[in-house]
Amino acid sequence: MILKKIKNPYLRYTTILLLAFTLIISLFILSVYVGVWGKIPSKKELTTLKYQQASEVYSADSVLIGKYYLQDRQPIPYANFPKHLIDALVAIEDERFYSHSGVDYKSMLRVAFKSILLQDKSSGGGSTISQQLAKNLYPRTKRGKFNLAIAKLKEMFVASRLESIYSKEEILYHYLNQVSFGDNTHGIESASLKFFNKHAKQLTIPEAATLVGMLKATYGYNPRVFPKKSTNRRNLVMQAMYKNGYINEKQKDTLPQTPLQLNYRDFNYNDGIAPYFREEVRKQLLKWTKEKNAKGEDLNIYTSGLKIYTTLNYQMQLLAEEAMQEHMKKLQSDFEKSYGKNAPWLTNKSIINKAVKQSLPYKKLKALNLPEKQILDSLNKKKRMTLATWDKDITIQASTIDSIKHYSKFLNIGSLAVDPKSGEVKVWIGGVNFKHFKYDHISQSKRQVGSTFKPIVYTTALEQGIGPCTYFSAQEVEYKNLKQWSPSNSGSKDEAYLNYTMQEALSKSVNTVAVKVLEKAGIKNTIEQAKKMGISTDLPNEPSLALGTAEVKINELAKAYTTFVNNGKHSTPFLIKQIATSKDSIIETFKPQISKEAAFSNETNMIMLELMKATINTGTASRIRNSYKLTNDIAGKTGTTQNNKDAWFVGVTPKLVSVTWVGLDNHEIGFKSTSLGQGANAALPAFALFLQKMNKEADFNYITKAKFKKPTDAILQDLDCEPIKKDGFLKRLFKNPNKKKRKEFKRS
Template sequence: MNLAQIKSLAAERLARLRRPTRRGVAKAVAAVPVLFLLYVLVLIPFTPGISDIRKAKSDQPAQILSADGKPLAVFKWANREWVRLADISPNVTTALIATEDHRFYQHFGLDWRRMGSAALHTFSGDRQGGSTITQQLARNLYPDEIGRAPTLTRKLKEAITALKIEALYTKDEILETYLNTVPFLYNAYGIEMAARTYFDKSADRLDVLESATLIGMLKGNSYYNPVINPERAVQRRNTVLAQMVKYQKLEPAKYELLKKRPLRIDFERQTEPPGPAPHFAQQLRKWLITWADRNDYNIYTDGLVVRTTIDSRLQALANQAVARQGNQLQGIADAAWAPRSGWAANKDLVQAFVRETPAYRAARESGQTPEAAMKQLLADTAFMQALRQSKTRIQAGFVALDPRTGEIKAWVGSRDFTLDAFDHVQQAQRQPGSTFKPFVYGAAFEQGAKPDDTFVDQAVEIPLAGGEVWRPSDDGPPSGRAMSLRDGLVYSKNTITAQLMQSVGPAKVAKLARAMGVRQSRLDPVPSLALGTSPVTLKEMVSAYGTIANQGAYLEPVMVSRIEDRKGEVLETFRPASPEQALPVATVQTLLDVMRGVIDRGTGASIRTRFGIRADVAGKTGTTQDNADGWFILMHPQLVAGAWVGFNDSRVTLRSDYWGQGAHSALPMVGDFFQRSLRSRMIDANVRFVEQKETGLFEALGWTIRGWYQRWFGSAAKPEAPPAPKRAARPAPPDTAALEPEASVAASVASAPPALPALPGASSPAVEQGGADAAPAGAPASAPPAMAAPSFTQDDARARASESSQP
């Protein structure tokens, strides 16, 4: 066909359109419904299926249970409590039908008469809705599939879904489902939560006025909200009452009486109870959503039953221990930061707090000068009181796990989930202080060092990059005498640990810490890492100590044992991961034996003296600069538990050289927990860590020679660790106060001295003495920019530290 023919054909068609025949008009008219029907058929696959609608009829949120079958949480998609139609006041259904769909019982999902009337009014400029209750339910149940755009496609999808719902639901079921799914603001979904929120009563007790008020809100939750727009709410309520009169559901005389009455709102936001382990549930929800997406389940509707590893009894003990110690420490913090003492004495810090608030930023954006904005807010008593309470609220984290399986048994993320939902177990990264030291000693023992090897307690100067020098120190001047590695860890001596770190190497210590469980946080391989200057999470540290308690085998922490469907059939079982041997067994036993001394006669001795725990336990304390962070982790063959105590803002401290130490802030939480766990026999007091048999004389000599070779010639091959030494009888623990004297240690920068010698062999006997547990900060490159020189962290023996990162 050439161009001329195409033009001729086009002209012919155009002429027919200009002068249509009767037959052509009839075809065109007949084509409209056909095309419309085809379009409807095309849309059907894009609407919710029959199976989806059936499932919506029996939606069940996931149930989260403890290992012993106690409820921990319910994962609802909204704050809703489903009630049967029989348990809803008849006033509600009467008001709903009269206002939203008076022909509800006469149609099958679509009210053609109402749709036609609504269309005529809309064309005349008075826009009206023609949706039935069933159509509104379709929108509420499937907002994503149907949408809310005012388009023909959306209305068709809504109509198709409404017809499907009517085919599967009875009229009463539709009413029940509608009233239980409609939103009422303030995170209140369904008529039951609405009744509690606005009138402090259950849905079956709503009277006519209250029912009309809530049904009136359906036209516009915010616009007709009785709390924020009471006048509009009254007008809309009276409109609902008038509709009830119109359809003979309310007598006119009673209407005249009721419409004059004021709103009587008893408003209270409804919050879901947090449950016994809310922070654990919060972390579990994230994990479960991923699992459900991968396995094609919905955690809010499919009735999953998740059996966790949490022991409800241990969780209760953990909650109580954190509450008791937290309340005691809060009293000390309140006194230390009283308005006319500690708060007033820290004027610069307080003003820094003010400058960081939204109120200050708003004042500046409104045009006020910095001085005027600061003066105004400092004079605002209510604002300053709220700021002080927020900044000086003691926080804590606690977690316990079974080292044999990696199963988490207790998890407390803060003192009160409703006041602080931030999780101080898994989210907060804080400097661990001297709780990090066991990684240094473990790396040394792996290389062949022995607990009786010694270093001289002397001033230490370690060169850093850029010609600067790090000088870690303790609470008092160096004694100049030899001290064994055992006593260096037991009394948390910084000078000994720093020398040991230089011999082992920061990179090897960081590698070991990662292998043992510190796997998410970044560890800076600098000398000060030995004293805990790289922020980590409590969960990581307790997991790493679990590796020690598990004979050097790392197990990834586990939260869930199995998941079942709503019928009780097991969908998946979760077994402990294969253990990864991070340290040789003999090396771990040596480290464990040394860490027993921390509890028997060192900085953690109050576990014995105060809490009377006689079980085979080992652990470590930790404290950072100015008591910003207090740590304690305790190991038992069946349970490892750790606690962190501090403030969300690390610039705030307890301002107490006694209570700020980990031995007096975090240790009592763990001690209380373990004491009650042992008394209730949830863990066995008679179980002991497994001791490896001693090797023969020649084998021991071989280990010694290999250790010497490793230390003096730096063999690339890593020799196995020597066997653990025999435990000596425990001496009577001294008063813990003598082990935790006040210390003040400063860092300085100077020219670099010669490097320290390599790790020495066994030398003179250990010298017991009270020592400091100061933890120096990292190299200047990793220090906060505001600091001119590296700072220091400290444990229970009090030396300075750089601030930990704020969560």
Template sequence: MEKSPLVKKIVKYLYGIFAAGIVLLILLFFLISSGVLGFMPSFEELENPQSNLATEVISSDNILLGSFFQENRSRVEYSEISPNVINALISTEDIRFYDHSGIDARGLMRVLVRTVLLQEESSGGGSTITQQLAKLLFHTPAKSKLERVVQKLKEWVIAVKLERSYTKEEILTMYLNKAPFIYDAYGIKSASATFFGTFPDSLKVEEAAVLIGMLKNPSLYNPVRRPDLTRERRNVVMHQMMKAKHLSKQEYDSLRLLPLDLEFKRTDHIGGLAPYFREYLRMTLTAKMPERSDYASWQNQKFIEDSIEWNNNPLFGWVNKNLKGDGSRYDIYRDGLKIYTTIDSKLQSYAEQAVNNHLAYDIQPKFSNEKRGRARAPYTRDLTAEQYASIIRRAMQQTDRYRILKSGGMSEDSINIVFKKPVKMQVFSYRGEIDTVMSPLDSIHYYKTFLRASLFSMDPLTGHVKAYVGGPNYKHFKYDMATMGKRQVGSTIKPFVYTLAMQEGLTPCDLVPNVPQTFYLPTGQTWTPRNSSNKREGEMVSLKWGLAQSNNNITAWIMKQYNPQAVVNICRSLGIKSPMDAV
């Protein structure tokens, strides 16, 4: 039966519309691929996609001490990722990953029919892993539905280009290194450490399922805040793994009953081993070339010390002295540097524990008991009320709260009112942080009662620093007593004095008189150093004995043989930069 002219005309028009649609679609993708309709990554950008990588600080025994980061992301290779992670990801996100070239036609049809036409919310998405990677690498969150549609089309094009440039294993690795989680964890390595305290190659099936399940919505499937919901999502992932034959029915039935069993530890710049050392390292690496105008009037010595460091210490200002291949400066928060240090993680842990125990269980209780009930504690009774008030006032002016209020134009009277108003806060104690209500001014009084201590351990044969503790708790006491604190040198000057004696020809076995030595001061007064005991006083003793006993008479005798300037010179030659008067 011959078709009527009208039917032929309709069919002709339909074919024309279909052909025009195909042509328009091809044209659209050509325009997208050419970058006419907005940003499209170049070949070089596809070959070298940019990711913010954390800089890792590593101990001498290859333990991660901490990181400097904008996004806490550390790269891993495909061989360093557990097959459980790969199987969970492909089973859940892109079951035909190895069969397509960036776009899954069957997945798109499922979305078109079930999601668009039938309005089924649980039908799943159509984005392949490669498309998701394209979104992570090159797109920011869309501001409108129309912008998201355009982004989606671009992701199809980018996905195809990625498939041409990389192997499937490389795409999986890039995706898992780029994937964002929560709690400052970016990428599978950081997520493994944050939620399970392990490495990606050691993740169990149930742990891998938790992390892959979180990718759908990390905030919603938060294992710390929503463990029950996350456990359900984990079981969905394992069910998909069972459907893909990566798990047997018996394995699935057993694993789905397990608890989450988290080992949650959020990574930040404050926690972890050696926080004072890491901050010292950060400040040293990022130091700028010293300019006198950048220092306060009273910081002349600091300017001199920094200038010497800039000229003689390759590490001081490293990021500003060294350029990358493209001529740009290094960024310790983005460039994924690895800094290998001489710190021994075990010695560092013991040192931090030793400082804490010494303060918490010995010195601090005795000090607190001795000062209890005193009007101007923890300071001496000889301090006047005006002097004490001046100390507290200076401490208040050094706080961020004061500087912010002052820069905002608030008057001194108004600032005082703010500092006397109780607010909720967390304060330090050796039993753990305390949630309390306290005025900022009272908190200053409170923190003044805590003693500080530091520990600096060095290998005498190599000069390598093995442990570095700048205080009792970096979160609450950021002032670094190890390198920022200035104290009287005391008896630690004596080895330098004896070095001068050896350099001038004396030997450890030479005998000298153990008698008091008197010095005449420029003021016309005299000064005679004393010892804590009169052991062997009046006898001839060896220099070796004098140094071993830290005897002041023998040190003073050496000083008299030469002069104070000679001692200053020997100290300078050995690297001491602190101010020293030749007296």
């Protein structure tokens, strides 16, 4: 009827077109609303917003040392958002945030006018914070102008529903915990920790403005990548804050002069403190969640936002890593110089070929069934690559085989420090560089333990009633029933005339005596004693056990040594104390595992400590006193294996047991000389430097100033004897020091 009244045909057709257009647009909007182009989440769904949360790993002294995540996000309560952070966000992103109900139609008209009529590409998107939240919760998946229109409408509907469910504070809470800051960093807390190494509640106005400024273009305004652009954007945010009355004129003039100062900390898998420790925690968590989920739980270490409270002491780990780097850098240099141009990783074809065939690049090509020649040709092709050194990374033209040779020469380390009373791991260094050497020498590696096994042999002897002042000849013996096996010492031939007490023999690490003590104590008894002390690895039922031919993990050896300062009871090293939800509701608590029965008597305990103190004071580890000037109460044992393949040192203090191993991943390569590769030179310094650093920190006085219990007068009397006796004149007259004594080893 209305159309008939319009006489002008052009006006009538225009009206018809407008009505048709309006109808089409209305039907289109309705179709989006009812879900023709994809379902819109209901209010019920929106009341239970869930998003991935990173699990956080904390040291025992409450330092965040790492995260496990698919998206790096750490939600925090609204109360932890500083006011100026909220003000910056609202000022630059949605200045009418508190007055609209999810969609700012005034802003949309402004954007439409500028974009469509004036072709102004800098007009912005017109999306409110609520719409941006909707976009982040339900990301766009399709491109194109038509799909963009659908997505925009969906976001408007979702934004309106969000506003009907949540208060403005709750909208801001979800937005700031959800939004991406690039580099897989989500939420303001994670962004604050990454770029400024501080919690969001500690952000200054310029810092908050910097992070808020990134939201327009997370890469283009990344302050680490584009500091100048980021600074300009930050200042624009603060200008908007002034315009909206959030900062005063003085602040508007002075704050932009603040230099951009980042304290960038990327929670990277390869980098940061204690990477080997964090990896071992991750492995244990995966096992734990699998067991929990089998019982009906729904836990994921990458998305559930767990909080893992560990035993690691952050400051101790830091000092230990510093000590390790100082020592290993120098040792690596000495090691390479000792071989010179004839280094086995350069000249020994057998060693090189084995290393190549064990490498991942070779195995990948081999899996493709390529001919050997083609594989080697491929691995020999030069290309530009970066190789790590102790000084700095170098970029050169090199082949994959060159790279294998380069990394084959690196000495590695495993170093563990535990609280002997509880088994809590305080320091965990699984290698020299986690980025290049993923293999963990604490949890994965088994190496011959050398003379660090001797204290177990001597403990057995004492438990079998052999007195500490029993003398044993140092003369070399050839055992007829052991294929003429003949263990020797590194001393002079005149040592054949000497007889050592157990204290002196242990402190000087006399091999010939250790075998004789084992013979008298009994191999089976020694293996049984080792089990009582916490060694679960199968030990060789051979006389060479006395010299440490058994291959044992570092954490297992540490477990055995805890008995000496834990009243004969071993404590099992453990890493995790508690696991909690993101809201700190405890899910699981892990208690120390301490053996119920003592592995030996109190008398044996006191004697063994005195024997191992002698090792530090006058024996093979005396450089602890002489070179490093350490006066702490320390007991311990050095260890060096055959052909200088493995160097060991175990340091025992009243409050800390520390085990250090140094060697090469390739078992075929050892140190060139014993002077370089012995435990006292290759392993001991890492402990000594670490303890020196701890001595300077008053916080560690409870460890560094702790004292061993004084032995009783009866024990001191048992140890009161000449450490060495020389054979009498007649015995020396008829003994040829160059001739080995021949006998059978008595097994018992």
